[in-house]
Amino acid sequence: MAPATQTAFSEGEIFRLIRTGAAQSRADLARLTGLSPSTVALRIDNLIARGYVEESGEGVSRGGRRPRVLTVRAGGSVVVGIELGEQHATVALFDRRAEIVASTVAQVSLLDGVENVVSQVWECARRLAEDAGGRVIEGIAMSLPGPVDSRTSRLLAPMRMPGWNGVDVGEVLGSVTGLPLLIDNDANAMAMGEFIERGGEHEQLVFVKAGSGIGCGIILDGAVYRGFRGVAGDISHVALHNAPPIICSCGRVGCLDVVASGAAIVDALREAGAAVETLDDVLALAQDAHPQATSALREAGARTGEVLATIINFFNPQSLVLGGLLATADAFVAGVRQALFTLCLPMSTDALEISVSRAGVLAGARGVAWELLERLLDPARIDEDLRHPAQ
Numbered sequence: 001m002a003p004a005t006q007t008a009f010s011e012g013e014i015f016r017l018i019r020t021g022a023a024q025s026r027a028d029l030a031r032l033t034g035l036s037p038s039t040v041a042l043r044i045d046n047l048i049a050r051g052y053v054e055e056s057g058e059g060v061s062r063g064g065r066r067p068r069v070l071t072v073r074a075g076g077s078v079v080v081g082i083e084l085g086e087q088h089a090t091v092a093l094f095d096r097r098a099e100i101v102a103s104t105v106a107q108v109s110l111l112d113g114v115e116n117v118v119s120q121v122w123e124c125a126r127r128l129a130e131d132a133g134g135r136v137i138e139g140i141a142m143s144l145p146g147p148v149d150s151r152t153s154r155l156l157a158p159m160r161m162p163g164w165n166g167v168d169v170g171e172v173l174g175s176v177t178g179l180p181l182l183i184d185n186d187a188n189a190m191a192m193g194e195f196i197e198r199g200g201e202h203e204q205l206v207f208v209k210a211g212s213g214i215g216c217g218i219i220l221d222g223a224v225y226r227g228f229r230g231v232a233g234d235i236s237h238v239a240l241h242n243a244p245p246i247i248c249s250c251g252r253v254g255c256l257d258v259v260a261s262g263a264a265i266v267d268a269l270r271e272a273g274a275a276v277e278t279l280d281d282v283l284a285l286a287q288d289a290h291p292q293a294t295s296a297l298r299e300a301g302a303r304t305g306e307v308l309a310t311i312i313n314f315f316n317p318q319s320l321v322l323g324g325l326l327a328t329a330d331a332f333v334a335g336v337r338q339a340l341f342t343l344c345l346p347m348s349t350d351a352l353e354i355s356v357s358r359a360g361v362l363a364g365a366r367g368v369a370w371e372l373l374e375r376l377l378d379p380a381r382i383d384e385d386l387r388h389p390a391q
């Protein structure tokens with residue numbers, strides 16, 4: 001077969017401009033692409049005929065008649081986005097516009113092993129699609145609470161995931177579902193979810209996922225930056241100055257994770273005699289102004305801020321977003337802020353927006369689903385699809 005020829009601003013490229021919100025009307029497209037109005041009209045007709053685009057309502061007039069608005073057609077099929085945590089999985093369905101169709105939380109335990117967990121979340125997704133009017137599932141994307149090799153979809157020495165180290169989760173998910181799929185680290189997925197939630201405005205964004213463990217995802221020019229092997233942003237094993245001598249799973253002493261993660265806070269408070277079993281218990285105590293719990297959260301925030309200060313100085317992002325359970329605690333957020341303003345260069349923090357996650361519990365699921373849609377709706381794939389007659 002002849003290789004796919006993709007002309008400048010093919011249907012696929014036009015679709016991309018509409019999908020990303022860069023163009024909302026035929027006039028926008030003509031202006032952005034330099035194509036003649038009749039060529040734009042031809043491309044749009046093809047995209048409408050094949051169910052990719054619809055034209056509706058009225059847009060904002062730039063003088064003269066108000067233009068019709070072009071949008072991605074939501075379609076009847078969905079992609080599944082899953083954020084896998086230690087004790088639960090958030091499972092959600094998204095249409096082609098990346099809008100949520102349905103979501104649920106499944107109780108799963110990583111200790112049950114890869115095959116069991118993957119089967120459980122897949123069952124859950126299938127039921128959800130069935131209940132949502134029998135939607136067809138086009139693909140499945142899952143984020144994992146550990147470092148993922150971006151060249152495969154293998155976990156690289158994850159913490160608190162016994163039995164998962166070195167496992168190619170994508171291979172398991174593929175054999176169970178037979179669908180196009182995507183696997184990513186959870187902090188990367190949440191960073192992308194947050195970027196979309198904010199309308200794509202913050203093109204240089206650092207997202208910190210502070211929960212049982214601490215991870216970090218980087219958005220660079222609007223895409224996830226993964227580094228060479230996929231582990232960019234993994235700050236769990238950054239060593240701290242004057243840290244308590246606690247040994248980390250990596251074998252070294254004083255890593256951020258064993259000092260400032262949710263799991264570390266629970267351990268420290270328990271040793272000090274507080275009646276806590278989970279991070280939720282700690283957060284509840286802090287809500288009641290429990291001095292030890294509040295102090296531990298603030299200290300964890302300061303330690304996290306210490307590591308982030310180097311990253312902020314080096315990377316100079318526009319936005320730092322704090323997410324995960326710890327970010328719901330005011331004391332933790334205050335600790336991060338204080339450390340950053342003490343340790344960062346003023347030129348790094350002057351224009352830096354520091355905020356708490358807005359994307360909420362669906363951030364990770366939305367982020368991986370968006371990344372999968374990027375692949376499934378890639379311009380070259382759409383052009384290829386349009387070359388074949390409609391079925």
Ligand SMILES: [Zn+2]
Nearest residue numbers: 237248250255
């Ligand atoms: Zn470590």
